[in-house]
Amino acid sequence: MTEQLQTELRAALRERAAQVPAASIARLAHLDYHPRTRRLRPPVAIGALAGAAGTAGAVAVVISLSAGASNAFAGWSPTPTRPGPDQLAAASADCQTQSPISGLPLKLADTRGPFTFSVYADANSSATCIKGPTFTAVSNNTTSAPITVPAGHILLSSSHASNRGGAAYSWADGRTGDGVSAVTLNLDDGDTVQATVANGWFVAWWPGAHDVKSAAITTAAGTTTQTFDLGHQSPCGPMPCAGGEGGRSSSVANGVGGGGPVSASGSSSIIGPATGSASGHSSASGAGSGSSQGGAQSYGISR
Amino acid sequence: MEQRRADFENFVAQNTDALVRTAYLIVWDLPEAEDLVQEALLKVARRWHRVRRMEHPVAYARRILVNLALGGAERRSRRRQELTGEALADRHDQRTESNPVETQDELMRALAALPPRQRTVLVLRYFLDLPEAEVAAAMKCSLGTVKSTASRGLARLEQTMRTTNDTRSIPT
Numbered sequence: 001m002t003e004q005l006q007t008e009l010r011a012a013l014r015e016r017a018a019q020v021p022a023a024s025i026a027r028l029a030h031l032d033y034h035p036r037t038r039r040l041r042p043p044v045a046i047g048a049l050a051g052a053a054g055t056a057g058a059v060a061v062v063i064s065l066s067a068g069a070s071n072a073f074a075g076w077s078p079t080p081t082r083p084g085p086d087q088l089a090a091a092s093a094d095c096q097t098q099s100p101i102s103g104l105p106l107k108l109a110d111t112r113g114p115f116t117f118s119v120y121a122d123a124n125s126s127a128t129c130i131k132g133p134t135f136t137a138v139s140n141n142t143t144s145a146p147i148t149v150p151a152g153h154i155l156l157s158s159s160h161a162s163n164r165g166g167a168a169y170s171w172a173d174g175r176t177g178d179g180v181s182a183v184t185l186n187l188d189d190g191d192t193v194q195a196t197v198a199n200g201w202f203v204a205w206w207p208g209a210h211d212v213k214s215a216a217i218t219t220a221a222g223t224t225t226q227t228f229d230l231g232h233q234s235p236c237g238p239m240p241c242a243g244g245e246g247g248r249s250s251s252v253a254n255g256v257g258g259g260g261p262v263s264a265s266g267s268s269s270i271i272g273p274a275t276g277s278a279s280g281h282s283s284a285s286g287a288g289s290g291s292s293q294g295g296a297q298s299y300g301i302s303r
Numbered sequence: 304m305e306q307r308r309a310d311f312e313n314f315v316a317q318n319t320d321a322l323v324r325t326a327y328l329i330v331w332d333l334p335e336a337e338d339l340v341q342e343a344l345l346k347v348a349r350r351w352h353r354v355r356r357m358e359h360p361v362a363y364a365r366r367i368l369v370n371l372a373l374g375g376a377e378r379r380s381r382r383r384q385e386l387t388g389e390a391l392a393d394r395h396d397q398r399t400e401s402n403p404v405e406t407q408d409e410l411m412r413a414l415a416a417l418p419p420r421q422r423t424v425l426v427l428r429y430f431l432d433l434p435e436a437e438v439a440a441a442m443k444c445s446l447g448t449v450k451s452t453a454s455r456g457l458a459r460l461e462q463t464m465r466t467t468n469d470t471r472s473i474p475t
Contacts, residue, residue: 009410009429
């Protein structure tokens with residue numbers, strides 16, 4: 001029986017594996033997995049900007065991006081910028097027509113150059129929308145029960161995506177506990193990105209696919225640096241994460257926390273001017289550089 | 304630098320097919336498998352300067368993939384049992400007689416219901432035909448664990464199949 005079973009098992013596995021569409025494999029094979037290597041900072045530029053204090057980092061990054069492999073995110077800065085005239089209105093008009101967002105109240109909008117990253121959320125659902133000069137991308141998450149984050153901490157959801165033009169970008173968003181007034185993310189390549197914080201939420205995004213390693217979280221008591229283990233299955237860890245844990249998932253996360261079972265699910269899509277194809281829970285449509293290639297998502301709570 | 308990138312692109316071109324199909328069999332869900340492969344390849348890309356010097360870079364990628372897959376496997380398993388079990392149960396209700404397709408359906412259902420680690424061992428052994436030592440390396444466990452996990456997985460499949468056959472042979 002075992003030999004026969006092994007034979008049948010091989011056949012069953014082959015049959016199941018054959019269900020993977022060729023388009024899925026081709027899509028993954030043609031993604032750019034080198035969206036951004038370590039940022040190049042020409043010595044002349046650093047020297048010239050060294051005295052520019054607060055703006056030095058931002059300018060250096062803009063230089064590095066334009067000199068790097070992709071200029072898809074030209075104008076991005078590691079600190080939020082003041083929105084241009086009509087920038088927020090244009091983003092809102094675009095984003096709110098998308099079904100994941102429809103009906104959700106706006107929690108905050110993060111602007112970096114020509115890009116607007118908005119977070120819409122209610123107690124159990126959230127959706128993000130990034131609008132740039134050439135594309136608009138939407139993703140959403142739902143949880144089965146509201147999650148309460150401990151004071152002075154953040155619940156972080158980190159995602160990666162890349163566009164058809166070969167440029168990857170990542171973002172982190174999530175809820176803030178009481179008292180959190182500022183969040184600065186430290187990426188695993190040593191760079192930092194300052195988040196926008198408002199209404200119990202924060203968001204930040206950056207070109208490339210580097211992960212969040214830690215965050216500097218500011219409260220009235222000062223600033224503490226808190227680390228994340230984004231692969232952790234129980235992101236609430238020892239923290240009293242009321243309402244349950246977030247889990248770690250690209251599409252579905254669930255777990256059982258102190259407040260009972262909580263599940264979360266999400267999807268993402270990008271909206272462009274033309275029709276396109278969809279694959280799995282990530283859908284893509286559009287033309288040129290305005291097309292999502294899906295992504296990966298992680299959750300973690302600061303420890 | 305250009306050569307390094309070309310090497311990586313060549314690596315991706317050669318191995319994405321097997322990685323996606325392997326991930327699909329392990330997690331039993333295509334969107335999840337796609338995300339896992341993308342995440343695994345991003346991690347490989349970040350370390351490619353070291354990985355490319357390894358004797359078998361694909362083994363490294365496979366180890367990352369398996370680690371990612373098993374990292375979130377338990378909740379996926381629960382969800383899969385709810386979803387796939389129902390879907391296949393519906394198909395089962397419609398069948399009237401035994402045939403090879405039916406047997407494979409039962410096997411599929413039994414595979415979907417296996418604990419993630421058992422299914423992973425069986426996928427690596429019987430889909431990729433990896434030697435037990437390579438399965439152990441991919442799963443970061445001992446050879447003995449691979450043997451015992453595979454044995455338990457096969458026994459569970461066998462038991463499921465036997466139960467199904469017994470049920471099927473009961474006259475109505």
